[in-house]
Amino acid sequence: MKIKPLLLLGGVVVLSFNNGYAFTTKSTTENLNVISVLNEKLTEDNIVQLTRITGTVKDKAGLPIPGVSISVKNTKVGVLTDNNGKYIIDAEVGSILVFSFTGFKSQEIRIENDTSIDVNLEEMSTELGTVLVVGYSTKKQSEISGSVSVVTGEKLRDVTSNELSSLLQGKAPGVVVSTASGSPTSGSNIIIRGAGSINASTDPLIVVDGNIGGNYNPTDVETITILKDAAATGLYGSRAANGVIIVTTKTGKAGVTKVDFNSSMGYSEASTGNFKLMNTAQLYDYQSKFYTGLTPERLNNDTDWWNLAFRTGMVNSHTASASGGSENTKFYVSGNYYKEEGTLINNDKTGYNFRTNISQKLSEKFNLSVLLNGIFTKDNYNASGALYDAYVNLPFDPAFNGDLTPVDSRYGTWYGRDRDNFMHTLQYNTSKAKSLNVSADINLDYKIIKNLTFSTYNRGKLVNYRSDSFSDKRSKDGATNNGSASASTSYTNTFLTSNRLRYSNTFGKHNLAVLAVGEIEYGYAESLGANVKNLPAGRDAFSTATDIVTNPTSGNDTYQFSKYLGQADYNYDNRYFAVASYVTEYSSRFGSNNPSGNFYQLGASWIISNEAFFKNVKPVTSLKLRASYGTTGNAYGIGYYAALGLYSISSGASYAGLPGAAPSQKANPDLTWEKSKAANIGLDITLFKRIELSIDAYHKQAASLLFFRPLPATTGYNGVYENVGNVRNRGVEFNLTTKNFVKAFKWETNFNMAFNRNKVLEVNQGRNEVSNGARQPIAVGHDMDEWFMPVWSGVNPDNGAPLWENRVKDADGKEFLSYTSNYNAASRVYTGKSSAPKFTGGLSNNFEYKNFSLSTFFNFVYGNYVYNESRFLFDSDGLYESYNQMQLASGWNRWEKPGDLVTHPKPVHGRADNANALSTRFLEDGSYIRLRNVTLGYNLPTSWLTKAKINKARIFISGDNIWTLTKFSGTDPEVELRTGESYIKYPISRKLLFGLNVSL
Structure with a gap:
């Protein structure tokens, strides 16, 4: 030297x-x-x-x-x-x-x-050189042959929520998010590329920081990678039939320690959509047309039960984090406090999150990572029945006495059917839950030789959960048992170890990477529940009870998964790419004859723009073709012992005062994995370095679907788990990003849309339907979520009676259509309408000028039908005079005289013609477009911040769920899409928040 x-x-x-x-x-x-x-x-x-x-x-x-x-x-x-x-x-x-x-x-x-x-410095674009987290490793986007969508943490957190599923809504094509409730204590449902299961789970597999499962908080998320086809999900193929969502949390970077503080505060209000209830004058006028029992005293009160049940809720989210380190040691530490008051009174969620991610380079060969995350959550639920009462209580009934104390509805005059004043119950009853969720990862990478690395990724996770409810003897609910209380606790732990051997090398223009993995996951769960009665007023302690409502319950369960897999990645000259993987996995949930499943995946891609003959095509910055085919599996959503014969403890089976058990589940040793075959073809193209388009077409066919089939009582069993049927999903999806202006004024647009069609191809044992007579029977030749019911034909203009379709066939089999006012004579048919949407998507625009920024985000759903079941109660045409009624929606009208062409029958007191029974009358178009978020931000000038030693500071104002366009007559068209039903829904909330982001 x-x-x-x-x-x-x-x-x-x-x-x-x-x-x-x-x-x-x-x-x-x-x-x-x-x-x-x-x-x-x-x-x-x-x-x-x-x-x-x-x-x-x-x-x-x-x-x-x-x-x-x-x-x-x-x-x-x-x-x-x-x-x-x-x-x-x-x-x-x-x-x-x-x-x-x-x-x-x-x-x-x-x-x-x-x-x-x-x-x-310019930020990385989403071109083919971007590095993505996929499977058990990272790859450049150019190396990926599968269908993958990426959502960065910044784009994820424009909407205010503590649930990742809610934040993903409309952000990636083919990813459909829906929620059945606007409560902050409830989550959302995610379906990727259509539902492909009946009884088993349709949820995607969640992978956090390289391991299946795990904990995370949205504030700590760096990126979300969504794997959708077989080639992309390959290494998780045994449990990836519903897609995979990979969550990557933030890590420290070498350099000066960075401290960030992000805070937002604001308020929320319930959205009522197109739904309005009648006030006293409107209801009195309506009932006077058919009800002779009205008395003028009803006009003495005009109680707005909806306004009493709902409030303006406060929303708080505060996060502090520090990150940094050296070339050898890097760290990220964060803490988050989240508090959201529900718009329904006595309903809120409080969350505390702590995370620390530390990586240490022990030597030239060893790297160690330790990740720890803890989440403590407290939920309060409304225990007074306020949601139900807000919809159905009559405005004739007062909520308060003259001295402003709540009225006890059980006594005195009360016109409402349920005699329930939630303001009275609210004083006494409680319902709450709390949970502690902790996970710890210890990961070690060892470089054996230059191109060969061994890694062991290990995770332990534990969850403690407890729920409590108390019904005071002074309340209506508590009077039955003279005061009652219930409590349940559960504890679960999982341990997973994943051991990986990876070889990668370059031979001239040839590049090869080979991965072998052995993995085992073990889980244990235990639970305990008790329910007591005869409690003193205001005392919810179990020790003060003198009797039990039901015998205490307890149980414990275990399960195990073990997996072996191999994958080979090859590319030539950064032009031609191929990937192949094979997975075999064992699950204790399946029968002794078929506990293992074998799955394979193949993928290939061609970067045409890297070919010599393409170099002169200047408008096209990059062009790539992708194709994949493979099999994936599903083992979730069924019991731990789904294949075994089970007994249940039953009081009816006791003998001589001793506890007994009765058969409940029939054994099926042949029960095995759901299996899905999927094909995908895709195109990625970038034009003029400013227009990026990805298009995918897919065909996914799921077979051996897991289903719990009820058995006749004469068999002695409740039912048996079986593999039944075959379901197909086909679709097209695209994602378009355009940089419209790139100079002083910047404008970027992202538009994604996905189309999916579902069809049931087969049901076993010679049947045509899985659930005969159900609203959605899951029948061969039909959409899995297609509605089956009588078809509403409107109102007879001569007499105001309801009409339904009656389809009859003559001796030659020719079908004739007639109409009937006899509900029992109406034909039950497949309506051609489904709770699954025809297409979904999202549209975002981001604008920047100097220190100002503005972003808007819309999401939309089209072509699904929602059964508005709550109209059975408050659109009952006179059947329920003791329930409040909804105001007729725009374009609706009611029959009054012969010749009227209307939407609603003549109201009849106590009617017996089933006008409000199950039919397409209450099946409504659930399509909507929603302005999900608007955020206006301002970066404070650097000259203002230098003296305070602040690197960045941004203030912003943000609004969620600001506007919704829909024909749906309820409070909100968004429902859980698999069930497709809306009943006494807790509406979503509009939020207005103010925030501050500071970096030191």
Whole structure:
């Protein structure tokens, strides 16, 4: 190693080694003697003058970036920018400085006669060079042959929620999110590329930081990667029939420690949509047309039960995090507090989250990562029946006495059918839950030789949950048992170890990566429940009870999954790519004859734009074709012992005072995995570096569907789990991103849309339907979610009676259509209408100008039909005079005289013609488009922040669920799409929030 002394002023010598290392030393005789001994002689030829370069590195918004790496190319000389994005480096004239930072494009600048170099780094685009987390590794997007969507943490958190599923709504094509309730304590449902199961789960597999399962908080999410086809889900193929969502949490980066604080506060109000209830005058006028029992005293009160049940709720979210480290040690630590009051009184959610991610380079061969996450949640549920009463209670009944104390509806005059005043119950009854969810990961990577790495990823997770409810003896609910209380606790733990051997190498233009994995997951669960009565007023302690409502219950369960898999990735010259994987997995949930499932996946892609013949096609920046085929499986949503014969403890089976058990589930040793075959073809194209389009077409066919088939009572069993049927999903989806303006004024648009069609192909044992007579029977030749019921034909204009279709066939089998007012004579038919939408999607626009930013996000659902079952109660045409009624929606009218062409029959008191019974009358178009979020932000000028040593500060105002366009007559068209029903729904809320983001 030869030393090159670089003589500087001030008595300092910079020693430059020929391998690129450099350091400074005082110009003492002793040091120069050392140099002389090592190099024998110093000459003018090896004396080089260094130049000191200073500058600032900023992002496209002009804000400084701390922790940027600045290095002299082909040497190991380098520095990092400080908190203000500033740097100082000494380098030789003519050398090249390399500026690099994660998430930004690297820049190279040659040093001429400069002493100051300022740089603005550009953020990484979503082109083929982007690195994505997929399967058990990371890959460049160019290397992926499957269908993958990515949502960054920033795009995820425009909407305010503590549930990832809610945040994903409308963000990725083919990912349909729906919720049955607007309560902050309830979650949402996710379906990827259509439902492909009957009784088993349709939820996607969740993978957090490389392992199946795990904990996370949305505030800690770096990216969400959604794997949709067989090639993409390959390594999880045994449990990936419903797609895979990979959650990657934030990690620290080498450089100056970064401290972030994000806070938002605001309020929410219930959305009533197109739904309105009658007030006293309207209801009195309506009932006077058919009810002779009205008395003028009813007009003395005009209680708005809806306004009493709902309130303005407060929303708070505060997150503090610190990240940073060195080249060897990196860390990320965060804490989050989230509190959302439901718009329904006495309903709220409080969450506390803590996460720490630490990675340590132990040596050149060993890397260690430790990830810890804890979530503590407290939920309060409304225990007074306020939601139900808000819909059906009569405005004739008062909520309060003259002294403003709540009326006890059990006594005195009360016109409502249920005699229930939730304001009275609210004083006494409670319902709440709390949970602690902790997961810990210990991951070790060992580089055996240059191209061979062994990794072991290990996770332990535990969940403690407890729920409590109390019905005071002074309340209506508590009077039956003279005061009652119930409690249930559960504890679960899972342990997973995943051991991976990866080989990768390059042979000229050939690139090969081979992965082998052995994995085992073990789970244990236990539960305990009790229900007591005869409690003193105001005392919910079990020790004060003198009797039980039901015998205490308890149980414990275990399960196990074990998996072996292999995958080979190959590409030639960054043009042709191929991937193949094979997975075999065992599950304790299945029968002794078929506990294992074998699955395979194949994928290929071609980057046409990397071909020599394509280089002159200037408008096309990149062009890629993808194709895949493979099998995936499903084991979720069934009991731990679905294949076994089970007994249940039953009081009816007791003998001589001793407990007994009765058969409940018939054994099926042949029960096995659901299996899905999927094919996908896709195209990715980028035009003019500003238009990015991805299109996918898929065919997915699920077989051996898991289903719990009820058995006749004469068999002695409730039912048996079987593999039944075959369901097909076909669809097309696309994602389009355009950079409309890119200069001082920036405008970017993202538009995604997905079309899906579902069809039942087969049901076993010679049957045509899975559930005979059900609203959605799941029948061969029909959409899995198609509605089956009488068809409403409107109102007879002559007498105001309801009409339904009656389809009859003559002796030759020819069908004739007639109409009947006899509900029992109406034909039950497949309506051709489904609870599954024909297409879904989202549209976002992001604008930036100087320090201002504006974003808008719409999501939409089209073509699904919702059964508005609650209209059975409050659109009953006179059947329920003791329930409040809804005001007729726009375009609706009621029959009054012969000849009227109307939507609603003549109201009849206590009617017996089933006008409000199950039929397409209450089957409504559930299509909607919703302005999901609007956010206006302002980045405070750097000049304001420098003195306070603040790198970035942003203030913003945000609104959620601001506007919805729909024909649906209820409070909200959004329902759980699999069931497709809306009944006494807790409506979604509109939110207005103010926030602050600060980086130190």
